[in-house]
Amino acid sequence: MARKDTIDALRRRKVGAKTAALLVDAGYTMASLKKAKLKDLEKVVTQEDAIRALKRLGIKVEVPPPKKAPSKKKAPVKKKTPAKKAPKKPAAKKALKKAAKKPAKKAARKKPKVRPTIPSKVPEPSAWEKRVMRILQSKKRELPSSLIQNLAARAQKLKLKKPDLEKVVDYLWDQYGANLVDPNESVGIVSAQSIGEPGTQMTMRTFHYAGVAEMNVTLGLPRLIEIVDARRVPSTPVMEVFVSDGADDLDRMRKHATEIEMTHLEDIADTEADFLNNRVVVYPNVAKMRSRGVTWKDLDHTLSKMRREKVKRVEGDKKRKMEAYVLDLDQVSYKRLQKQLETVKTSKIKGIDGVHRAIIRRRGDEYVIYTEGSNLAAALELPYVDPTRTNSNNITEIYEVLGVEAARNAIVREATSTLAEQGLTVDIRHIMLVSDMMTNAGDVKAIGRHGISGRKSSVLARAAFEITSHHLLKAAVTGEVDYLDGVAENVIVGQPVTLGTGAVNLVYRTSAKEG
Amino acid sequence: MAFNVMEHDMVPEHHLLSEKEADGVLAELRVGREQLPKIKSGDPAIRFLEEVVGEPIAEGRVIKVVRLSATAGVFVAYRVVVER
Numbered sequence: 001m002a003r004k005d006t007i008d009a010l011r012r013r014k015v016g017a018k019t020a021a022l023l024v025d026a027g028y029t030m031a032s033l034k035k036a037k038l039k040d041l042e043k044v045v046t047q048e049d050a051i052r053a054l055k056r057l058g059i060k061v062e063v064p065p066p067k068k069a070p071s072k073k074k075a076p077v078k079k080k081t082p083a084k085k086a087p088k089k090p091a092a093k094k095a096l097k098k099a100a101k102k103p104a105k106k107a108a109r110k111k112p113k114v115r116p117t118i119p120s121k122v123p124e125p126s127a128w129e130k131r132v133m134r135i136l137q138s139k140k141r142e143l144p145s146s147l148i149q150n151l152a153a154r155a156q157k158l159k160l161k162k163p164d165l166e167k168v169v170d171y172l173w174d175q176y177g178a179n180l181v182d183p184n185e186s187v188g189i190v191s192a193q194s195i196g197e198p199g200t201q202m203t204m205r206t207f208h209y210a211g212v213a214e215m216n217v218t219l220g221l222p223r224l225i226e227i228v229d230a231r232r233v234p235s236t237p238v239m240e241v242f243v244s245d246g247a248d249d250l251d252r253m254r255k256h257a258t259e260i261e262m263t264h265l266e267d268i269a270d271t272e273a274d275f276l277n278n279r280v281v282v283y284p285n286v287a288k289m290r291s292r293g294v295t296w297k298d299l300d301h302t303l304s305k306m307r308r309e310k311v312k313r314v315e316g317d318k319k320r321k322m323e324a325y326v327l328d329l330d331q332v333s334y335k336r337l338q339k340q341l342e343t344v345k346t347s348k349i350k351g352i353d354g355v356h357r358a359i360i361r362r363r364g365d366e367y368v369i370y371t372e373g374s375n376l377a378a379a380l381e382l383p384y385v386d387p388t389r390t391n392s393n394n395i396t397e398i399y400e401v402l403g404v405e406a407a408r409n410a411i412v413r414e415a416t417s418t419l420a421e422q423g424l425t426v427d428i429r430h431i432m433l434v435s436d437m438m439t440n441a442g443d444v445k446a447i448g449r450h451g452i453s454g455r456k457s458s459v460l461a462r463a464a465f466e467i468t469s470h471h472l473l474k475a476a477v478t479g480e481v482d483y484l485d486g487v488a489e490n491v492i493v494g495q496p497v498t499l500g501t502g503a504v505n506l507v508y509r510t511s512a513k514e515g
Numbered sequence: 516m517a518f519n520v521m522e523h524d525m526v527p528e529h530h531l532l533s534e535k536e537a538d539g540v541l542a543e544l545r546v547g548r549e550q551l552p553k554i555k556s557g558d559p560a561i562r563f564l565e566e567v568v569g570e571p572i573a574e575g576r577v578i579k580v581v582r583l584s585a586t587a588g589v590f591v592a593y594r595v596v597v598e599r
Contacts, residue, residue: 145587441552
């Protein structure tokens with residue numbers, strides 16, 4: 001047994017299984033290993049393994065010269081990464097892959113650590129924060145990092161001495177414990193009430209957006225319902241497009257905006273069906289083209305896709321001559337002509353699908369493009385767009401493009417901003433709970449019949465919510481069992497609910513003396 | 516994809532835990548894998564991690580998510596990979 005424990009202890013310190021077994025079999029224990037010399041260990045295992053093992057145990061080893069061979073393998077990988085971090089990320093990633101693959105699996109496995117991709121989203125703790133953390137560690141306690149940060153900032157201002165700081169940490173620990181949510185507290189119900197009550201004060205319909213007056217955005221109660229229902233497309237999808245550089249240059253931003261905004265042919269040209277000659281004629285409007293940033297080349301491109309022959313020609317009589325595109329129909333048919341006119345009118349010339357309008361607004365010291373209509377996937381691919389900040393209010397889209405965790409953040413952000421916009425303050429914890437529940441299954445689920453409430457494990461709870469007969473009938477047919485773990489089912493049955501004091505059971509245990 | 520999902524402000528850090536680390540976490544939290552929140556194997560974050568690791572991430576692997584929380588500061592959450 002002692003042997004196994006020692007091996008386990010070594011394994012926990014990341015000493016290889018083989019090395020650990022060999023060392024233990026040679027009669028080493030944790031205590032004796034700590035005192036052991038490299039020379040002694042070398043008799044049992046290879047020098048390389050011995051050095052590694054001692055290092056893992058936190059013992060300083062004077063590395064003998066022949067060790068250079070293995071260190072050479074690792075060095076190039078480590079040296080290369082900081083140098084290649086400077087250029088654009090994809091290139092660095094590829095280089096890393098190449099570098100990592102060569103020196104065998106060890107280096108490849110280490111790659112997540114030198115990941116060029118997850119930079120420093122978590123801030124490095126300051127000196128004072130570290131001080132607080134050390135005190136906590138010595139007492140084997142843990143506090144949320146926000147509390148540590150807060151305490152450290154204040155302690156730094158007051159320049160607290162260590163004993164004083166320790167006292168404060170103790171007090172903080174007590175207060176933290178006293179203010180934690182109690183076990184079996186019904187947080188869900190509290191959340192529902194806390195969001196529901198302010199919800200009654202929300203306006204039923206408001207349409208305007210803070211800062212962008214010319215844009216209509218659903219706000220207030222309809223928006224909140226939309227978020228909680230996890231609608232695929234919100235009634236007014238909006239994107240905030242940030243530009244990676246030149247964000248304070250209005251002219252360049254205008255150009256970007258025209259590139260993002262979807263332009264149809266009818267936006268820049270007059271189209272008409274020429275019944276006499278059985279053809280569709282397009283008269284581009286040069287002024288409109290310029291304002292939308294459309295070139296003749298763009299037009300040529302779109303229109304020549306519809307017809308194989310050259311379509312650009314000069315139309316009109318001597319009085320009114322202008323460049324036009326003419327699409328002849330090979331068949332004389334009124335219906336076909338109408339249809340052709342429609343396809344010509346609605347053909348897309350440039351822009352991102354789904355973006356109907358792009359507006360430039362100043363925000364702080366830069367311009368931001370707000371769009372009506374949202375297509376995050378396409379927007380993030382654009383070369384001039386800043387793909388770290390560009391955002392949408394379409395939660396499903398965020399889920400698809402950026403993943404569940406981003407969707408979780410998006411729900412919290414959208415719900416809080418909707419409530420805050422109405423002057424209501426709801427503790428973010430309640431919204432976070434809702435968001436956690438909605439994204440718990442790995443995708444965004446609505447709160448309601450088709451989402452969370454409809455997936456409860458208890459039949460009675462589901463039946464109590466909606467479509468009662470359906471659930472009861474199905475449960476009867478499939479022989480479902482209800483374990484009466486939840487609140488609703490216990491209310492139905494007439495038992496105390498499993499919350500608060502109701503969650504505690506009395507167990508009679510005979511004393512040891514009586515046996 | 517031309518952009519890196521992980522660099523987006525809305526996406527917290529994701530790390531793939533080794534089986535040993537995962538078992539340690541589960542023991543510490545005293546929960547089973549099925550009790551953890553899920554993340555689909557087709558999730559953009561998982562697809563990105565697969566690129567980093569260089570191999571497909573199997574179902575049942577545990578992902579460590581380091582969230583920047585408004586209330587708790589840095590908060591570590593875990594998700595288990597499930598089939599898409």
